[in-house]
Amino acid sequence: xEPPKIWREKRQRxxxxxxxxxxxxxxxxxxxxxxPYCGTNDVEEYRLAETGKILYFTNVSMASNxxxxxxxxxxxxxxxxxxxxxxxxxxxxxxxxxxxxxxxxMVFRILARDGHEGLIKYGFKFTSI
Amino acid sequence: MNKVGIVSYGSYIPKYRISVEEIAHIWGEDATELKxxxxxxxKSVLGLDEDVVTMAVESARNAVNLWDGDPKLIGAIYVxxxxxxxxxxxxxxxxxxxxxxxxxIMAADLExxxxxxxxxxxxxxxxxxSDMINYGLAIGSDDSxxxxxxxxxxxxxxxxxxxxxxxxxxxxxxEGTYSVTSDTPDFWRREGATYxxxxxxxxxxxxxxxxxxxxxxxxxxxxxxxxxxxxxxxFHQPNTKFPLSVAKMLGFTKEQVELSLVCRHIGNTYSxxxxxxxxxxLEKASSGxxxxxxxxxxxxxxxxxxxxxxxxxxxxxxxxxxxxxYIKRTIDINYxxxxxxxxxxx
Amino acid sequence: xxxxxxxxxxxxxxxxxxxxxxxxxxxxxxxxxxxxxxxxAKIDRSSIKSAYFGFMISNSSPHSAFSSKCLRECNVxxxxxxxxxxNASGAAAxxxxxxxxxxxxxxxxxxxxxxxxxxxxxxxTIEKILGxxxxxxxxxxIGATLTSLYAMITKAHMREFHTTMEQLASVPVKNxxxxxxxxxxxxxxxxxxxxxxxxxxxxxxxGRFDLATHCDGSSALILVSEDYLERNNGIKNKIPILSxxxxxxxxxxxxxxxxxxxxxxxxxxxxxxTKVGIEPTDIAVAEVHDSFPISEILxxxxxxxxxxxxxxxxxxxxxxxxxxxxxxxxxxGLKARGDPFxxxxxxxxxxxxxxxxxxxxxxxxxxxxxxxxxxxxxTGALAYVNIFGQEEMEQ
Ligand SMILES: [Zn+2]
Numbered sequence: 001x002e003p004p005k006i007w008r009e010k011r012q013r014x015x016x017x018x019x020x021x022x023x024x025x026x027x028x029x030x031x032x033x034x035x036p037y038c039g040t041n042d043v044e045e046y047r048l049a050e051t052g053k054i055l056y057f058t059n060v061s062m063a064s065n066x067x068x069x070x071x072x073x074x075x076x077x078x079x080x081x082x083x084x085x086x087x088x089x090x091x092x093x094x095x096x097x098x099x100x101x102x103x104x105x106m107v108f109r110i111l112a113r114d115g116h117e118g119l120i121k122y123g124f125k126f127t128s129i
Numbered sequence: 130m131n132k133v134g135i136v137s138y139g140s141y142i143p144k145y146r147i148s149v150e151e152i153a154h155i156w157g158e159d160a161t162e163l164k165x166x167x168x169x170x171x172k173s174v175l176g177l178d179e180d181v182v183t184m185a186v187e188s189a190r191n192a193v194n195l196w197d198g199d200p201k202l203i204g205a206i207y208v209x210x211x212x213x214x215x216x217x218x219x220x221x222x223x224x225x226x227x228x229x230x231x232x233x234i235m236a237a238d239l240e241x242x243x244x245x246x247x248x249x250x251x252x253x254x255x256x257x258x259s260d261m262i263n264y265g266l267a268i269g270s271d272d273s274x275x276x277x278x279x280x281x282x283x284x285x286x287x288x289x290x291x292x293x294x295x296x297x298x299x300x301x302x303x304e305g306t307y308s309v310t311s312d313t314p315d316f317w318r319r320e321g322a323t324y325x326x327x328x329x330x331x332x333x334x335x336x337x338x339x340x341x342x343x344x345x346x347x348x349x350x351x352x353x354x355x356x357x358x359x360x361x362x363x364f365h366q367p368n369t370k371f372p373l374s375v376a377k378m379l380g381f382t383k384e385q386v387e388l389s390l391v392c393r394h395i396g397n398t399y400s401x402x403x404x405x406x407x408x409x410x411l412e413k414a415s416s417g418x419x420x421x422x423x424x425x426x427x428x429x430x431x432x433x434x435x436x437x438x439x440x441x442x443x444x445x446x447x448x449x450x451x452x453x454x455y456i457k458r459t460i461d462i463n464y465x466x467x468x469x470x471x472x473x474x475x
Numbered sequence: 476x477x478x479x480x481x482x483x484x485x486x487x488x489x490x491x492x493x494x495x496x497x498x499x500x501x502x503x504x505x506x507x508x509x510x511x512x513x514x515x516a517k518i519d520r521s522s523i524k525s526a527y528f529g530f531m532i533s534n535s536s537p538h539s540a541f542s543s544k545c546l547r548e549c550n551v552x553x554x555x556x557x558x559x560x561x562n563a564s565g566a567a568a569x570x571x572x573x574x575x576x577x578x579x580x581x582x583x584x585x586x587x588x589x590x591x592x593x594x595x596x597x598x599x600t601i602e603k604i605l606g607x608x609x610x611x612x613x614x615x616x617i618g619a620t621l622t623s624l625y626a627m628i629t630k631a632h633m634r635e636f637h638t639t640m641e642q643l644a645s646v647p648v649k650n651x652x653x654x655x656x657x658x659x660x661x662x663x664x665x666x667x668x669x670x671x672x673x674x675x676x677x678x679x680x681x682g683r684f685d686l687a688t689h690c691d692g693s694s695a696l697i698l699v700s701e702d703y704l705e706r707n708n709g710i711k712n713k714i715p716i717l718s719x720x721x722x723x724x725x726x727x728x729x730x731x732x733x734x735x736x737x738x739x740x741x742x743x744x745x746x747x748x749t750k751v752g753i754e755p756t757d758i759a760v761a762e763v764h765d766s767f768p769i770s771e772i773l774x775x776x777x778x779x780x781x782x783x784x785x786x787x788x789x790x791x792x793x794x795x796x797x798x799x800x801x802x803x804x805x806x807x808g809l810k811a812r813g814d815p816f817x818x819x820x821x822x823x824x825x826x827x828x829x830x831x832x833x834x835x836x837x838x839x840x841x842x843x844x845x846x847x848x849x850x851x852x853x854t855g856a857l858a859y860v861n862i863f864g865q866e867e868m869e870q
Contacts, residue, residue, distance in 0.1 A: 009612070057627065059626075061675075061676075061677050061678065062598075064599045064615070068598065068599055077627060077729045085729040087617050087619055087727070089618045111616065111617065111618070123616075125618075
């Protein structure tokens, strides 16, 4: 977990930013300089909807080193209320209670910790409402 | 004189709970006696991916969402805690980016045991009143630490409260604030130490009670008010018994203090404790009602505040993520899981 | 049809045993495989003009050192290129080697796939390595692992097509049965269906034994163009590469419209079949990417062997067993042979070439006219499909 990368990505991770295209009107995630639909760079930052529903989900028991502190955890593809889809952890829940279509809300959590002395990476996750 | 007051408020309490029975069972203590003594049946515990920063952000976002104003207008953020995740690297900077406020903002982390959050409130009141900023955000957020088997273990909980202060759209106007401070070694944690130490019964009379009483009396004296002038009173809540006792000593009724006792549901959230109590009152109070709040921080000191609720309050009371919401959403854990969640397993 | 350049042939194959070799490094494995391929081709090693190495991560030594050491030990002094496409690095290296021959730049090249994954014994390391085959920033760093993404794909297939756990488990059961007859395979024993069904779920519905194991191994090929064959008479056992296609899809699963079809596989397969002028039903034997049970089911559907949604039923009905409707993964696949990422794509080709040469012994498929290989990266952001034919075939 290198400081420049954490720093460069912080706003996207904290605020869940995408873009809204001024030319074709489409919104997309993640943040990009050019619109993936029409190619213009006439785009503006767009903050994703904070609520949505679960499209697909599973649980993760074998996680990478930096995320093992939190395992096992639930993970899903979420369709937000603005139609944008993102991948995210679904936390504070029991896997067996999750259902497709369940409503979730974006929350601010720790994504990874670089040991006891390194940086802490924060970002968005989801929780049932 | 410029008016200054609270313009919004937000709370956050993690979902996990451990009961007094679970902890008492580990140490062979009598749970019934402890519950009678502390009047805290269970306490909130932080999730594995939460810390003081994540709780501070959640409570701050709740305050900003309820307010529905532009966070770029916020000119200062102060986060009071005794469990900031970084010893060096401010929590306030992360909260600022996560709201997001603008970059032109004053920010600092504060430490004064359990009253660092209310110290932040006073700083914000001063900055707004002196026209240095338009809005200031004061947060108390703590993942309270207690040595396993220490009496504190039954109550040391986690939570966060954020109070947005300004001069426009005031829901509770500040009538006055009064502080007392003395060098009192009732509770401390040395740099690098994992757990706090404390002076057992010494934390009571000369510490919690004396400072809470002095600050509250000083404030009422300053404003020429009496306990009967207040509809609600809030004290720091290391357990449920202490605020009830200090209220009685000062001449307040049980009814005046009862609503503020968030501790009864989640335990002692240290820096967030009295502020969560205040938030609970703001969620229910009506225009024209008066609130008295006195925090306490070991070491030691108390900040007392007097508020007059305005007619704007009603606009800021219908919010889905209020204290009731967080109190109701719970997952009970046993002591085994608790040791993992608290990082006791090395 | 000459618009696709010169005809290209496989004339030599080499393969180490796959497994855990703590006492050997990448160079040792790659050298064994390349020497075997050169010996199999029966050519003068000075004929080889260039080498393409496919691997995802080298072990403790950097890639240039590993490739260079391997060539030195094989006594060939030629330029070399590393090709990296995650766990499809082998197929990617093969594709680049094919292009260099089809274009006429070279007339004889070596392709080497190698991986040394048993060096990574710490928990979570392989998950991190595989994290670079998916969207590292918005999947892996969010908490997704390759396995968890395949778990959601599996669930989607189960939801849309009523694919059952028994159908899914019949994939590794069949592949372990095939692997039993493959001397190069890491696992040479059958595993009963119940073992897969009763195992702990590591990412529901994927169980602990459902994953292909990440192991060590090397594979190598000697490829030549028609120019080389014109100048060198008497090259035997040459297997023509009838098509080598490469397609892509968006990297991130949440950007895809469907989780139950890998567009990259569909597109690469269409291009490959069109070029050769045959239908999926003409393929007698295929080596497909079965990193998870659902991977093989998606592959046999997306390659056109079975209708979309029928892959599970077909597998359970035995239609993909050795010498049935189509023999899928006679080598045992990634599951039983083991999956040393870079070595896998080339090992698949080795198997198909051996099948076409009629040298596959107990796992020989009868009457093989056409064989196919399919290797993908991550969740199918890249797919490689190759079709091979019989020696005498006109291209
Ligand atoms: Zn556009």
